[in-house]
Amino acid sequence: MALVELRNVSKIYQLGGEEIRALDDVSLDIESGEFISIIGPSGSGKSTLMHILGCLDSPSKGTICLDGVMIQDASARQLAAIRNRKIGFVFQFFNLLPKLNVTQNVELPMIYSGIGSAERKKRALAALESVDLVNRAKHRPSQLSGGQQQRVAIARALVNDPKIIFADEPTGNLDSHTGDAILTLFRRLSQSGRTIVLVTHDPEIAAVTPRRIEIRDGKIAVKVDLTLAGLAGGRRNPDGAEPPKPA
Amino acid sequence: MPLFNTIIVGLKEVWTHKFRSFLTMLGIILGVASLVGMSAIIKGMENGMKEAMVAMGGADKVLLEQQDVPVEQEHLADQAPGRTMADVQALKQTAPLLRVISPEMGVNNVLLTRGEKTAMPSECVGVWPAVVEMNMHTLEHGRFFTEIDEEQASPVCVIGTGIRDELFGSPEQVGREIVPVGEIIEINSQPFTIVGMFERYEGERDKKERELAKLKPREELAGPSRQRGWGGKGNWAFQRKNMTIYMPLNTAWIRFRAAGDKDGIPDPRLSDIDLKVEDLGELESALQQARNVLMLTHRGIEDFGFRTQENQLESINQQIRNARMSGGVIAAISLLVGGIGIMNIMLASINERIREIGICKAVGATGLSVFTQVLIESMVIATLGAVLGVVASFGFVRILDMVMPTANSPVITPGAMLIAVAFSIGVGIVAGLFPAFKAARLHPIQALRYE
Incomplete structure (x- = not known):
């Protein structure tokens, strides 16, 4: 069974009596360990798709199964818990809390999952270690810099050991x-077995992932799956590493 | 999210916007300070009133008052005898439930003179020795009147220290205590010998201050001392008590009344009859007994009434309750205004932090945890304000004390502080509810996209 199973999902907004279908009957599977990108121009619905995949929003129709749990009808509270434990987000604007220092920012998800402060410190430092930012902890x-901030955001996304990471125009x-x-970092994470969904408008960036939607x-207009064609990697594959096989 | 952590985050938030938070807190600070200060003032008033009541004779004293005759007896009003010695004798012989009966015959418009110096006593009355017990006097020097003084209507008097101060000089002025026993002063030009003097009556606070002043070296005054202000410090009840001059009842009668009043007819009426009952528990029956006796001596004309200190205590309590109520309402309103300030600032603050809230929600904050976060922050502001307000109230009371140096110095009570703090925390919670609800309901995506 796939990690994420989207079946006939639609998201419909009512705008002044007019019906806008941001997502129209989308079905999609994401396997555990996959590195996948979702491409599309702005307004195409890719953000909506990511929000629904990321449990930030609920679909109007259809079913979603994340890690074996049906979540299309989950309450806001349940969604919050799922976001907390199973999902990591990396945003375009980093979205770090300016009043907290780097460690505290990384600790934030663990605070909401009720982890004790000693354990939080330990895991935050470990996550910072994995993005090479331990020396900036305070x-x-x-x-x-922007790149460092984004690495902190990635450390925050990793710290609760999520099933899947969403990166929105990282x-x-x-x-x-x-x-x-940053892309190299994502690739490295992917190689270590993380499931990563990269959302972007830029086909060049999307080219780093073996599977593109x-x-x-x-x-869903086009699906490219280089993992099946055996043509993994692309021109933007600096270290030329083989992408991992889907689990 | 653990509570302690939430509080720390709330405190940090307050610290980040120091000035803004302080301004917000100011509403609560002033509210709490005014609530605590107000109740301190009222407490001081209450203490003063009760002290005064004790100075005037204690709780078991009953005043036999002259009253207008009731409506159905109006046609008999000109035959109303008023309170006379006949009542006193009758009560003394036939009302065993009364312990002390003290008749007083007042002399009006009295001027005391000794050489160049003059004094106006607060009261100059002819009394029985019973007055000492009745008004809770303590004789410090000399003696009180005897049967013989009464019998012979001797021109002797017992004075309070206030009169001594004015006619002979106060210890503060002359540097030593003058005991004028044996000296002769004139009461409206009639010579009287002072045979005794009471102790100095004063409130606890004045006593302390005076004793403290005694320890300090006295300043040498250049020229005569002047009276400053009117009456200076001290509870009016004590001042009044210190300005008393007593003479035997018969002396007052013969020397000041019998010589003729209106139209050459002496006025036999007493200015006061005070009673003390045997047992406060049997106050009602004792008063009924006295009433029965007096109805006889007054030929059924009910031109008198009883006023117990209990009534007075009741009226003091009533006044205190009223003052507390009105002051409390005003202070509560100011606290509410402070609460509105908190709500305002919390709304502004969550509006500024919509993105932050979105981030927190994206990483797993539930509506509840955002709700508690905002609520606790609002509570932190209110609590800090309340604590600062309590501190400020001490300063406030101090200033009040300096501005209005009365004996009724404000007393800050722990109860008032507790109520003020509890109320302002309550206000903080209520003020935080709506902003917290608003923040908790934010949709994560809209919050994240908010610019």
Whole structure:
């Protein structure tokens, strides 16, 4: 069974009596350990898809099964718990809390899952270690560069050991060099067995993932799966590593 | 999210916006300070009133008052005898439930003179020795009147220290205590010998202050001392008591009354009859007994009434209750205004932090945890305000004390502090409810997208 199973999911907004289908009957499976990108121009519905996959929003129709649990009818409280334990988010604008230092930012998800402070410290440092930022543990987000901030955000996404990580235009606010570093980091995480969903409008960035899904007008337009074709990697594959096989 | 953690985060939030938080707290600070200060003032008033009541004769004293005759006896009003010695004798012989009966015959418009110095006593009355027990006097020097003084209507008097101070000089002025026993003063030009003097009556606070002043070296005054203000410090009841001059009842009668009053007819009426009952538990029956006797001596004309200190205590309590009620309502309103300030600032604060709330929700904060976070923050502001308010109230009371140096110095009670703090925390919670609810209901996506 796939980690995420989307079946005939629609999201319909009512705008002034007009019905807008942000997602229109989308079905999709994501296997555990996959590195997948969702591409689409703005307004295509890719963000809506990510929000529904990420349990930030509920679909109007259809069913979602995440890690064996049906969540389309879950309450806000249940969704919060799922986001907390099973999902990690990385955003375009980093979305760190400016008043907390780096460690505290990374600890935030663990605070909501009720983990004791000693354990929190330990795990936060371990997560920072994995993004090479232990030496910045006491800094404020405002004292860090964009790339560093995004790495802190990735550490925060990792810290509760989630089943799946969503990255929404993670390089959108970074210069291309820093962006590459972030993508490399994602690739490394993918190689260590993480399931990662990369949402972007940029086909070049999407090219780093073996599997790509293009969304247009709320529908899945094109599916490319290089893992099946054996053509994994792409031109933006700096270290030329083989992508992992789906679990 | 553990509560302690939430409180720490709330405190940090307050600290980040120091000035804004302080302004918000100011509403609560002032509210609490006014509530505590107000109740301190009322407590001081209450203490003063009760002290005064004791100074005037204690709780078991009953005043036999002259009253207008009831409506159905109006046609007999001109035959009303008033309170006379006949009543006193009758009560003394036929009302065994009364322990002390003290008749007083007042002399009006009295001027005391000794050489150049003059004094106006608060009261100059002819009394029986029973008055000492009745008004709770303590004779410090000399003696009180005897049967012989009464029998012979001797021109002797017993004075309070206030009169001594004015005619002979106070210990503060002359540096030593003058005991004028044996001296002769004139009461409306009639020579009287002072045979005794009471102790100095004063409230606890004045006593302490005076004893403290005694320890300090006295300043040398250049020229005569002047009276400053009117009456200076001290409870009016004590001042009044210190300005008393007593003479035997018969002396007052013969020297000041019998010589003729209106139209050459002496006025036999007493200015006061005070009673003390045997047993406060049997106050009702004792008063009924006295009433029966007096109805006889007054030929059925009910031109008298009893006023117990219990009534007075009741009226003091009533006044205190009223003052407390009105002051409490005003202070509560100011606390509510403070609460509205908190609500306002919390709404502004969550509006600023919509994105932050969105982030927290994205990483797993439930509506409940956002709700408690905001609520606790509002409570933290209110609690800090309340604590600062309690501190401020001490300063406030201190200032009041300096501005209005009365004997009724405000007393801060722990009860008032507790109520004020509890109330303001309650206000903080109520003020935080709506913003917290609003924050908890934010949709994570909209919150994350908010610019």
